[in-house]
Amino acid sequence: MTDERDDPRTADPPAEEQPALDLDAMPGGARSAIEAVLMVVDQPVTAHELATALELPEPDVTEIIEQLEREYAQQQRGFTLRCINQGWRVYSRPDYAPAVEKFLLDGQQAKLTQASLETLAVIAYRQPISRSRISAVRGVNVDGVVRTLLTRGLIVEIGTEGEQGAMLYGTTPYFLQRLGLSSLDELPALAPYLPDADVVDELIAQGHG
Numbered sequence: 001m002t003d004e005r006d007d008p009r010t011a012d013p014p015a016e017e018q019p020a021l022d023l024d025a026m027p028g029g030a031r032s033a034i035e036a037v038l039m040v041v042d043q044p045v046t047a048h049e050l051a052t053a054l055e056l057p058e059p060d061v062t063e064i065i066e067q068l069e070r071e072y073a074q075q076q077r078g079f080t081l082r083c084i085n086q087g088w089r090v091y092s093r094p095d096y097a098p099a100v101e102k103f104l105l106d107g108q109q110a111k112l113t114q115a116s117l118e119t120l121a122v123i124a125y126r127q128p129i130s131r132s133r134i135s136a137v138r139g140v141n142v143d144g145v146v147r148t149l150l151t152r153g154l155i156v157e158i159g160t161e162g163e164q165g166a167m168l169y170g171t172t173p174y175f176l177q178r179l180g181l182s183s184l185d186e187l188p189a190l191a192p193y194l195p196d197a198d199v200v201d202e203l204i205a206q207g208h209g
Contacts, residue, residue, distance in 0.1 A: 021055050030056055031064050038065075042131075042143060043157075043167045044087025085160060100153075112152075119145045120154060124175070124187060128158050128168035154178070 023030045033054055037045070047065060051058040065088055069081040072093075080093045092100055112120070115138075122137050123129055134142045146169065149155045158170040176182065 023054065023056070030054065030060070031068070034061060034064050035068060038068075038081065038088060038090050041089055042147065044082075044084045044089040046087050050088075084157075085165070112148075113145075115140075115142075116145050116148055120149055120171075120175075123149070123155055123169050124171050124184070127170035128161075129170075130161055130166040130168055132166060134169075 023033050026033055028035075034050060037050060037054070047058050047062045050056070050065075051061045054061070065081060072080050078093055078096050079090050081088055082091050118138060119134060119142050122134050126133070126137070131142055131146055134146070146155070150157075153172055154175045155169045156172050157167050159168050160166060161168050171184070176184070181187065
Protein backbone atom coordinates (compact mmCIF):
# COMPACT_ATOMS: atom_id res chain seq x y z
CA MET A 1 0.00 0.00 0.00
CA THR A 2 1.39 3.36 -0.99
CA ASP A 3 1.75 5.99 1.69
CA GLU A 4 -0.10 9.12 0.58
CA ARG A 5 2.72 11.18 1.99
CA ASP A 6 5.04 9.63 -0.63
CA ASP A 7 2.57 9.95 -3.51
CA PRO A 8 3.51 12.97 -5.64
CA ARG A 9 -0.12 13.29 -6.72
CA THR A 10 -1.20 14.11 -3.16
CA ALA A 11 1.80 16.15 -2.09
CA ASP A 12 1.29 19.82 -1.38
CA PRO A 13 2.48 22.04 -4.22
CA PRO A 14 5.75 23.78 -3.46
CA ALA A 15 5.39 27.31 -2.18
CA GLU A 16 6.21 29.96 -4.72
CA GLU A 17 9.52 31.61 -4.00
CA GLN A 18 9.41 35.35 -3.75
CA PRO A 19 11.73 37.08 -6.19
CA ALA A 20 14.84 38.60 -4.65
CA LEU A 21 14.52 42.25 -3.77
CA ASP A 22 16.69 44.38 -6.05
CA LEU A 23 17.27 47.52 -3.98
CA ASP A 24 19.97 48.72 -6.36
CA ALA A 25 17.35 49.09 -9.08
CA MET A 26 15.31 51.48 -6.90
CA PRO A 27 15.97 55.23 -6.92
CA GLY A 28 18.11 55.93 -3.87
CA GLY A 29 18.81 52.24 -3.27
CA ALA A 30 18.75 50.68 0.18
CA ARG A 31 18.86 54.03 1.96
CA SER A 32 15.65 55.32 0.38
CA ALA A 33 13.97 51.91 0.73
CA ILE A 34 14.58 51.92 4.48
CA GLU A 35 13.31 55.48 4.71
CA ALA A 36 10.13 54.55 2.80
CA VAL A 37 9.39 51.64 5.14
CA LEU A 38 9.95 53.75 8.26
CA MET A 39 7.48 56.31 6.89
CA VAL A 40 4.58 53.84 6.72
CA VAL A 41 5.00 51.44 9.66
CA ASP A 42 2.31 51.59 12.34
CA GLN A 43 4.64 50.38 15.08
CA PRO A 44 8.38 50.81 15.65
CA VAL A 45 10.45 48.18 13.82
CA THR A 46 13.88 46.93 14.80
CA ALA A 47 16.97 47.07 12.62
CA HIS A 48 16.88 43.27 12.59
CA GLU A 49 13.33 43.24 11.20
CA LEU A 50 14.27 45.74 8.51
CA ALA A 51 17.41 43.82 7.63
CA THR A 52 15.48 40.56 7.32
CA ALA A 53 12.69 42.03 5.19
CA LEU A 54 14.99 44.00 2.89
CA GLU A 55 17.68 41.31 2.72
CA LEU A 56 20.43 43.56 4.06
CA PRO A 57 23.15 43.13 6.71
CA GLU A 58 21.86 44.41 10.04
CA PRO A 59 24.92 46.63 10.72
CA ASP A 60 24.31 48.37 7.36
CA VAL A 61 20.68 49.02 8.28
CA THR A 62 21.64 50.46 11.65
CA GLU A 63 24.23 52.74 10.04
CA ILE A 64 21.73 54.00 7.45
CA ILE A 65 19.10 54.75 10.13
CA GLU A 66 21.61 56.71 12.20
CA GLN A 67 22.70 58.65 9.09
CA LEU A 68 19.08 59.54 8.31
CA GLU A 69 18.50 60.68 11.88
CA ARG A 70 21.55 62.98 11.73
CA GLU A 71 20.55 64.39 8.35
CA TYR A 72 17.01 65.15 9.51
CA ALA A 73 18.43 67.10 12.44
CA GLN A 74 20.92 69.01 10.27
CA GLN A 75 18.22 69.89 7.75
CA GLN A 76 15.83 70.96 10.52
CA ARG A 77 13.13 68.69 9.18
CA GLY A 78 9.77 68.59 10.96
CA PHE A 79 10.19 64.89 11.64
CA THR A 80 12.84 62.66 13.13
CA LEU A 81 13.63 59.00 13.75
CA ARG A 82 13.23 57.79 17.31
CA CYS A 83 14.15 54.45 18.84
CA ILE A 84 11.56 53.05 21.27
CA ASN A 85 12.07 49.59 22.79
CA GLN A 86 14.79 48.94 20.18
CA GLY A 87 12.33 49.75 17.39
CA TRP A 88 12.57 52.69 14.97
CA ARG A 89 9.81 54.87 13.57
CA VAL A 90 9.28 58.36 12.12
CA TYR A 91 7.83 60.91 14.57
CA SER A 92 7.21 64.64 14.43
CA ARG A 93 10.07 66.55 16.02
CA PRO A 94 9.34 67.81 19.58
CA ASP A 95 10.57 71.30 18.58
CA TYR A 96 7.46 71.68 16.44
CA ALA A 97 4.97 70.40 19.02
CA PRO A 98 3.41 73.87 19.49
CA ALA A 99 2.57 74.07 15.77
CA VAL A 100 1.10 70.56 15.74
CA GLU A 101 -0.86 71.25 18.92
CA LYS A 102 -2.29 74.50 17.57
CA PHE A 103 -3.39 72.77 14.37
CA LEU A 104 -5.20 70.10 16.37
CA LEU A 105 -6.70 72.40 18.99
CA ASP A 106 -8.00 74.86 16.40
CA GLY A 107 -10.18 72.10 14.96
CA GLN A 108 -8.68 72.21 11.49
CA GLN A 109 -9.49 68.55 11.02
CA ALA A 110 -12.92 67.18 10.19
CA LYS A 111 -15.16 65.83 12.93
CA LEU A 112 -14.54 62.29 14.07
CA THR A 113 -16.45 59.60 12.21
CA GLN A 114 -18.73 57.15 13.99
CA ALA A 115 -16.03 54.48 13.60
CA SER A 116 -13.47 56.78 15.24
CA LEU A 117 -15.81 57.59 18.12
CA GLU A 118 -16.57 53.92 18.74
CA THR A 119 -12.89 52.99 18.66
CA LEU A 120 -12.03 55.88 20.97
CA ALA A 121 -14.68 54.68 23.43
CA VAL A 122 -13.21 51.16 23.47
CA ILE A 123 -9.73 52.55 24.15
CA ALA A 124 -10.98 54.91 26.85
CA TYR A 125 -12.74 52.18 28.80
CA ARG A 126 -10.34 49.29 28.22
CA GLN A 127 -6.92 51.00 28.22
CA PRO A 128 -4.20 49.95 27.96
CA ILE A 129 -5.37 47.94 24.97
CA SER A 130 -3.84 46.56 21.77
CA ARG A 131 -5.19 46.97 18.26
CA SER A 132 -6.08 43.27 18.04
CA ARG A 133 -8.26 43.60 21.14
CA ILE A 134 -9.89 46.77 19.82
CA SER A 135 -10.63 44.97 16.54
CA ALA A 136 -12.09 42.02 18.45
CA VAL A 137 -14.47 44.27 20.38
CA ARG A 138 -15.55 46.25 17.30
CA GLY A 139 -15.52 43.34 14.86
CA VAL A 140 -13.63 45.27 12.17
CA ASN A 141 -10.06 46.24 11.33
CA VAL A 142 -9.15 49.44 13.17
CA ASP A 143 -5.65 50.20 11.83
CA GLY A 144 -6.71 53.30 9.92
CA VAL A 145 -8.92 54.60 12.73
CA VAL A 146 -6.13 54.17 15.29
CA ARG A 147 -3.77 56.17 13.05
CA THR A 148 -6.39 58.94 12.85
CA LEU A 149 -6.80 59.05 16.63
CA LEU A 150 -3.02 59.16 17.09
CA THR A 151 -2.77 62.03 14.61
CA ARG A 152 -5.50 63.93 16.45
CA GLY A 153 -3.60 63.56 19.71
CA LEU A 154 -6.53 61.76 21.36
CA ILE A 155 -4.63 58.53 22.03
CA VAL A 156 -0.97 57.66 22.52
CA GLU A 157 1.27 54.59 22.52
CA ILE A 158 1.91 53.62 26.14
CA GLY A 159 3.99 50.46 25.93
CA THR A 160 3.95 46.92 24.61
CA GLU A 161 2.25 43.68 25.66
CA GLY A 162 3.60 40.15 25.94
CA GLU A 163 6.29 38.38 23.96
CA GLN A 164 4.89 39.54 20.63
CA GLY A 165 5.37 43.16 21.66
CA ALA A 166 1.91 44.34 20.54
CA MET A 167 1.63 48.11 20.97
CA LEU A 168 -0.77 49.26 23.70
CA TYR A 169 -2.82 52.42 23.44
CA GLY A 170 -4.40 54.79 25.93
CA THR A 171 -6.05 58.18 25.93
CA THR A 172 -4.24 61.51 26.38
CA PRO A 173 -4.81 64.58 28.57
CA TYR A 174 -6.08 66.27 25.38
CA PHE A 175 -8.82 63.62 25.20
CA LEU A 176 -9.96 64.57 28.71
CA GLN A 177 -9.76 68.24 27.83
CA ARG A 178 -11.99 67.80 24.79
CA LEU A 179 -14.58 65.97 26.93
CA GLY A 180 -14.33 68.50 29.75
CA LEU A 181 -13.22 65.87 32.26
CA SER A 182 -10.54 66.07 34.92
CA SER A 183 -9.90 62.31 35.03
CA LEU A 184 -10.99 59.02 33.51
CA ASP A 185 -12.96 58.33 36.67
CA GLU A 186 -15.53 60.85 35.44
CA LEU A 187 -16.36 58.83 32.32
CA PRO A 188 -19.98 57.57 32.20
CA ALA A 189 -20.54 53.99 33.36
CA LEU A 190 -20.28 52.38 29.94
CA ALA A 191 -17.62 49.76 30.74
CA PRO A 192 -20.13 47.09 31.92
CA TYR A 193 -21.56 46.99 28.40
CA LEU A 194 -18.20 46.11 26.81
CA PRO A 195 -17.03 42.47 26.49
CA ASP A 196 -14.98 41.01 29.32
CA ALA A 197 -11.31 40.18 28.76
CA ASP A 198 -11.96 36.44 28.35
CA VAL A 199 -14.62 37.12 25.72
CA VAL A 200 -12.20 39.37 23.83
CA ASP A 201 -9.51 36.68 23.96
CA GLU A 202 -11.98 34.17 22.49
CA LEU A 203 -12.88 36.59 19.68
CA ILE A 204 -9.20 37.10 18.89
CA ALA A 205 -8.64 33.35 18.83
CA GLN A 206 -11.57 32.90 16.45
CA GLY A 207 -10.15 35.59 14.20
CA HIS A 208 -6.87 33.66 13.91
CA GLY A 209 -8.57 30.31 13.48
